[in-house]
Amino acid sequence: MNIVVCVKQVPDTWAEKRLSAEDKTVDREGVDGVMNELDEYAVEEALRIKEAQGSGEVTVLTMGPDKSVETIRKALSMGADKAVHLTDPGLHGSDALATSYAMAKALATIEHDLVILGVESTDARMSVLPAMLAERLGASQLTFARKVEVGSGTVKIERQTDTGYDVVEAPTPAVVSVVEKINEPRYPSFKGIMAAKKKPLTTLSLADAGIEADKVGFGGSGTEVAEFSARPPKQAGQIVKDEGDGGAKLAEFLASQKFI
Amino acid sequence: MAEVLVLVEHVDGAPKKVTYELLTLARSLGEPSAVFIGNGYDNAKDKLAEYGATKIYVAGDGDLDGYLVAPKAEVLAQIVSSASPAAVLIPSTPEGKEIAGRLAVKTESGVITDAVGLDDGFVAKQSIFGGAINVSSKVSRGTPIITVRPNSTAPEASPTQPAEEQVTASISEAAKAAKILDRVTEKKGGRPELTEAAIVVSGGRGLGEGKNFELIEKLADTLGAAVGASRAATDAGWYPHTNQVGQTGKTVSPQLYMAIGISGAIQHRAGMQTSKTIVAVNKDPEAPMFELVDFGIVGDLFNVVPQLTEEIEKRKSQH
Numbered sequence: 351m352n353i354v355v356c357v358k359q360v361p362d363t364w365a366e367k368r369l370s371a372e373d374k375t376v377d378r379e380g381v382d383g384v385m386n387e388l389d390e391y392a393v394e395e396a397l398r399i400k401e402a403q404g405s406g407e408v409t410v411l412t413m414g415p416d417k418s419v420e421t422i423r424k425a426l427s428m429g430a431d432k433a434v435h436l437t438d439p440g441l442h443g444s445d446a447l448a449t450s451y452a453m454a455k456a457l458a459t460i461e462h463d464l465v466i467l468g469v470e471s472t473d474a475r476m477s478v479l480p481a482m483l484a485e486r487l488g489a490s491q492l493t494f495a496r497k498v499e500v501g502s503g504t505v506k507i508e509r510q511t512d513t514g515y516d517v518v519e520a521p522t523p524a525v526v527s528v529v530e531k532i533n534e535p536r537y538p539s540f541k542g543i544m545a546a547k548k549k550p551l552t553t554l555s556l557a558d559a560g561i562e563a564d565k566v567g568f569g570g571s572g573t574e575v576a577e578f579s580a581r582p583p584k585q586a587g588q589i590v591k592d593e594g595d596g597g598a599k600l601a602e603f604l605a606s607q608k609f610i
Numbered sequence: 611m612a613e614v615l616v617l618v619e620h621v622d623g624a625p626k627k628v629t630y631e632l633l634t635l636a637r638s639l640g641e642p643s644a645v646f647i648g649n650g651y652d653n654a655k656d657k658l659a660e661y662g663a664t665k666i667y668v669a670g671d672g673d674l675d676g677y678l679v680a681p682k683a684e685v686l687a688q689i690v691s692s693a694s695p696a697a698v699l700i701p702s703t704p705e706g707k708e709i710a711g712r713l714a715v716k717t718e719s720g721v722i723t724d725a726v727g728l729d730d731g732f733v734a735k736q737s738i739f740g741g742a743i744n745v746s747s748k749v750s751r752g753t754p755i756i757t758v759r760p761n762s763t764a765p766e767a768s769p770t771q772p773a774e775e776q777v778t779a780s781i782s783e784a785a786k787a788a789k790i791l792d793r794v795t796e797k798k799g800g801r802p803e804l805t806e807a808a809i810v811v812s813g814g815r816g817l818g819e820g821k822n823f824e825l826i827e828k829l830a831d832t833l834g835a836a837v838g839a840s841r842a843a844t845d846a847g848w849y850p851h852t853n854q855v856g857q858t859g860k861t862v863s864p865q866l867y868m869a870i871g872i873s874g875a876i877q878h879r880a881g882m883q884t885s886k887t888i889v890a891v892n893k894d895p896e897a898p899m900f901e902l903v904d905f906g907i908v909g910d911l912f913n914v915v916p917q918l919t920e921e922i923e924k925r926k927s928q929h
C-alpha cells in the first residue's frame with residue numbers, strides 16, 4: 351500500500367502569529383516554522399500502516415515556500431521514504447479552494463492508495479482540506495479518524511463525532527484525516543536524521559504539476575480578506591489568592607456579572 | 611430579496627439551536643430558506659417556520675444518513691444550482707465544514723469557515739490566531755459558502771408559513787463510498803450541549819482523578835452549565851472525549867467559561883479563547899490560563915470549588 355502524507359509547515363505554536371500588512375497572508379518570514387502538530391500524527395500513522403503491512407512507500411507532500419523543506423526533512427527523518435515539495439511563487443495567497451486544487455494536482459503525480467492528513471492546521475484552522483481533496487480526487491472520505499484499520503482494498507476508521515464515534519468503512523483510494531488520539535508520534539532518531547539527507551526529494555513547480563496559474567494564488571482564490579485589525583487588548587483580569595474565602599469571592603464576582 | 615440557504619443541523623429531525631441562529635442571520639441579509647437533509651422532518655417543520663424560514667427544501671431520502679458527508683454536499687449542490695441563492699450558510703461544526711468544503715469544490719465557489727458574524731454583502735467576521743486578530747473577509751467567486759460558529763448571534767423567532775419543496779436527490783455511487791457501519795454514543799447525557807451552552811465549566815488534570823469530576827458536575831448543575839474537559843482529563847479517561855475543549859475537541863464561545871485545574875496550554879485555549887468572560891481556579895499563579903481571565907483564584911480547587919458551589923446555592927435560595 352502506497353501512502354502520501356500531507357504535512358504543512360506552520361508558524362511555531364507559541365509564536366505570536368501575524369498577518370502581513372501588505373498582502374494580508376500569514377506572516378511566515380518573521381517566525382520559526384514547525385511541522386503542523388497534527389501532521390506528526392498523520393506521519394506516524396502512515397509509518398505504522400507501512401510497518402504493519404511490510405510493504406509500500408510513504409511519500410511526504412508539502413505545499414509551501416522554500417523554507418518548508420525543514421518540515422519535509424523532519425517527516426523524512428521520522429521514517430518517510432521520499433518527498434514531493436510543491437513550491438512556486440505563483441502559489442502565494444492561495445486559499446482553501448486554490449490549495450485543494452493545487453494539492454490534488456500534485457497528488458495525481460504520486461501513485462497512492464491512501465492520503466493521510468492532520469484534521470486541522472494550527473494557522474488556517476479550517477479543517478476543510480481533507481474533505482476537499484476527497485472531493486477533487488473522487489476518493490473515499492474517511493476523516494476525523496481516531497483509529498484506522500487497513501483491510502484489503504478497504505479502510506475502516508473510527509470517526510470522532512459530537513456524541514462519540516462512528517465506524518466508517520470505504521474502499522481505497524481514500525483520504526484519511528487523523529486526530530491526536532490516534533497514536534503517539536515518534537521522535538526522529540539520529541540514524542533517521544542522517545538517512546533523511548539522502549532520501550529523494552522532488553520539487554514541483556506549477557508547470558511540473560500541470561497546475562493552471564490562474565487557478566491558484568490570489569487570482570485563483572475564491573475568497574479575499576477585506577481588512578483585519580488586532581483585537582483591542584483585553585483588560586488585565588483580577589487575580590486573587592485564596593485565603594479561605596476564594597470560593598465566596600468567585601461567587602461574588604459571578605453575581606456581579608449577573609451569572610447568578 | 612435573494613434567497614439565502616441555511617443548512618439545518620439536527621438530531622433525528624430536532625433542529626439544534628445554531629439552526630435558529632443561522633436563520634436569524636440569514637433574515638437580515640435576504641430570504642432565509644432552510645435545507646433539511648435526512649430523517650425526521652416532522653420534528654423540524656414547525657420550528658423552522660417559527661424561526662422565519664420562508665421556504666424549506668426537504669431531502670428526506672432515508673439513505674442519506676448512512677454515508678459520510680458526500681451525499682449531503684451533493685444535495686446542497688443540486689439545490690444551489692437550481693435556486694442560485696445569494697449565499698449558503700452552514701453551521702461551523704466539523705461535519706458542517708466538510709460539507710462546505712465539498713460544496714465549494716462542486717460549485718467552484720469560495721468558502722469561509724468559522725465566521726462569528728455577517729455584515730451586508732456577506733462580509734464574514736472571523737476571529738483568528740486565538741482571538742488576537744479580527745478579520746473581515748468575503749467570497750469573491752461563485753456562491754458565498756460560509757460556515758458560522760454556534761453562539762454567534764441570538765436566535766429570534768419570526769413566524770412564517772414556509773413553502774415546502776421536496777428534493778429528490780440523485781446521489782452518485784461515488785458519494786456512497788464511505789458507509790457508516792455503526793454509531794457509538796459515549797456522551798454523558800442530561801446537561802446542555804457544550805457548543806450551545808451559555809456557561810461552560812471545564813476540569814483538567816488538577817482534579818487528580820476521574821471521580822473528582824463530580825465537583826465540576828455539581829458546580830455546573832448549580833449554574834445550568836455544560837461540562838468540559840482538557841485533553842489531559844479525557845486522555846486519562848476521567849471524562850468522555852466528546853467533552854474535550856480545544857483544538858482537537860470542541861470550540862466553545864459561551865458567555866462564561868470556567869477553567870478548573872487547567873493550565874491553559876495553547877491547544878486548550880484554541881477552543882475557548884473567544885469566550886466572553888473567563889474565570890480560572892488554579893493553584894499555580896504562573897499558569898498561562900491566568901493571562902486570559904477576567905477573574906482568577908490562585909488556590910486549591912478542592913477548597914475553592916465546593917465553597918463556590920455552596921455559595922451559589924445559598925445565593926440562589928435567597929432569590
Ligand SMILES: Cc1cc2nc3c(=O)[nH]c(=O)nc-3n(C[C@H](O)[C@H](O)[C@H](O)COP(=O)(O)OP(=O)(O)OC[C@H]3O[C@@H](n4cnc5c(N)ncnc54)[C@H](O)[C@@H]3O)c2cc1C
Pocket residue numbers: 387388530813814815816817839840841842843854855856857858859860870871872873874875876877878881891892893894897909910911912
Ligand atoms: C496535537 C495536539 C492537540 C491537542 N488538543 C488539545 C485539545 O483539544 N484540548 C486540550 O485541552 N488539550 C489539547 N492538547 C493538550 C495540551 O497541550 C495540554 O497538554 C492539555 O491541555 C493539558 O491539560 P491540563 O491543563 O488539564 O493539564 P496540565 O497542563 O497538567 O495542568 C493542570 C493544572 O492544574 C493545576 N492544579 C493541579 N492541582 C490543582 C489543585 N488541587 N487545585 C487547583 N489547581 C490545580 C496545575 O497547577 C496545572 O496548571 C493537544 C495537544 C496536542 C499535541
Ligand SMILES: Nc1ncnc2c1ncn2[C@@H]1O[C@H](COP(=O)(O)O)[C@@H](O)[C@H]1O
Pocket residue numbers: 356357358359386388389392411412413414449466467468469470471472474475476477478479480
Ligand atoms: N500547504 C499544505 N501542504 C501540505 N499539507 C497541507 C497544506 N495545507 C494543509 N495541509 C494538510 O491539510 C490538513 C488540514 O488543513 P486545514 O484544512 O488548513 O486546517 C493539515 O493538517 C495538513 O495535513
